[in-house]
Amino acid sequence: MPAALSDASDYVVVGAGLAGAATAWQLASRGHQITLLERDVPAAHDGSSHGSARIFRYAYPDAFYTRAVLESKELWNGLTAASGSELITPSGAADYGPERNPRLLASVLAAEGIEHELLSAADARKRWPQIAFDTEVLWHPGAGVVDAEAAVNAMVGLAVGHGARLLTGWELHSVERNGSGYRLHSSTGETVDAGNVVVSAGGWLPGLLGRLALPAGFLAGLPEITVRQEQAFHFTYRDYDGGAASGAAAWPTFIHKAADIQAYGLPGGRDAGFAGQKVAEYNGGKLIPSAAHQTGEVDPANRARVVDYVRRYLPGLDPEPYAETTCLFTNTPDEDFVIDRADNLTVLSPCSGHGAKFAPLIGQWAADLATGAGPVPGRFRAATSTPATIQDGNQ
Incomplete structure (x- = not known):
């Protein structure tokens, strides 16, 4: 099995669509050490952020x-x-x-x-x-x-210009706790270590939620996706x-x-x-x-x-x-986004077909939440407002 990359990142962002690219750009521009993982290529054709319109x-x-x-x-x-x-x-x-x-x-x-x-x-x-x-x-x-595709490429380019590392063809399979941080496993056996993780997997998110080392109470509090x-x-x-x-x-x-x-x-x-x-x-x-x-x-x-x-x-x-x-x-049922966090793992899903126009702001919100630099609108944090989640200690 391939070994983990020797240098862990402060933040790993999963998914180089509009939301993930915006988050990586925001984090990298603030001086954080970033790895951006993308299952295919940024703005991949089978995702939600391809094309010009x-x-x-x-x-x-x-x-x-x-x-x-x-x-x-x-x-x-x-x-x-x-x-x-x-x-x-x-x-x-x-x-x-x-x-x-x-x-x-x-x-x-x-x-x-x-x-x-x-x-x-x-x-x-x-x-x-x-x-x-x-x-x-x-x-x-x-x-x-x-122009969604051009916007993704612009934000990825700026993130890389600020020192972010981009890994393409890296499909996330699961996340596990690893000491005080996380170890991310790819579908081909590669691993990457991180102190903090932001998962912006779009339409792949429902298939990943159970494999992200998230507390049961947090998962129960998420809206149906x-x-x-x-x-x-x-x-x-x-x-x-x-x-x-x-x-x-x-x-x-x-x-x-x-x-x-x-x-x-x-x-x-x-x-x-x-x-x-x-x-x-x-x-x-x-x-x-x-x-x-x-x-x-x-x-x-x-x-x-x-x-x-x-x-x-x-x-x-x-x-x-x-x-x-x-x-x-x-x-989501009410067309609100999901920008929520349990421990040091942020779940990011700009939903319901209207997230593209907010991409830079979603990235700012996600980066603020992941770093503790600022708040996220409460309507996007349903999972951390449920009694079960509070009992889990992840409020």
């Missing part, structure tokens, strides 16, 4: 998240400056549909001083004739599209008669909660050859036990629902997808 938006019905986006945007600005890469492309965002409640969203943005408009469906259709709006529309121009194999489809932009604009520059991101489907869309960018809009049904994929059980196969029924949606609501697109893919959503 994630929605960046401020509109939430819960003001907590809107304020968190404002805080995150400051960190994105710092990351952009430090990396020299433009990571968010402005596009604006439209929120609409009978279940989306644009007026509530507008009230939250107004309270936080965020620029927005509340448009009638008719006025919105005049502005964006490529979309068949069915209710009034909240528009906020500060939204955009995050489920994984869905989602599908996304790319539809070509279509020209209009009468001189209406076409192409990505004319398209906002959108979230539409209709009575029969919740859909979202955004310019597909590099993923779509800059030729089309990425459209998907929110949480429309099948449940799987963990990311290890994903097949990469698109569900024909889901494709049919999304194609029907495009035919009904997006006249500016050719309703036949020219590209399609699967991805992973790691969900």
Whole structure:
């Protein structure tokens, strides 16, 4: 069996997706000795952080998240400056549909001083004739599209620049206590020692939880974590008669909660050859036990629902997808994240398909929790607020 690496790290971060990369960057920039372990490569294609298109938006019905986006945007600005890469492309965002409640969203943005408009469906259709709006529309121009893969690579690059060690092709199998620290075992028998561990394994987390040397009370206090194999489809932009604009520059991101489907869309960018809009049904994929059980196969029924949606609501697109893919959503019941800690092991799971926009802030929260430098919002620490966990002495 291969021996442990001779030099233990102060902190080992498991997973080089958006959250893990952000945590490694934050820890390394503070001068800590870091090892970043990745089962494949950073922003791996079978994870949740690959590709060029994630929605960046401020509109939430819960003001907590809107304020968190404002805080995150400051960190994105710092990351952009430090990396020299433009990571968010402005596009604006439209929120609409009978279940989306644009007026509530507008009230939250107004309270936080965020620029927005509340448009009638008719006025919105005049502005964006490529979309068949069915209710009034909240528009906020500060939204955009995050290049997830570029962001991961930027944060990993900065972490390595601050002295972090990156090990790729290193798949975590288990963690055991080792004196005052931990020993991490790979699926191929390698080991790495650490004083502190941050596990940011995305859709692989459900399959790992029982092998992380976590107290039973802590595990019992975690919310249920489920994984869905989602599908996304790319539809070509279509020209209009009468001189209406076409192409990505004319398209906002959108979230539409209709009575029969919740859909979202955004310019597909590099993923779509800059030729089309990425459209998907929110949480429309099948449940799987963990990311290890994903097949990469698109569900024909889901494709049919999304194609029907495009035919009904997006006249500016050719309703036949020219590209399609699967991805992973790691969900909690209330769509809150998990950023929690037992002893010196931090569990990090930005969940429910809306974590990308918060990546630098999630990294800051995780680094603060792991080092004791600052608090994490209590809503993300359900496991350390349960009576069983308190009895275990891990509050």
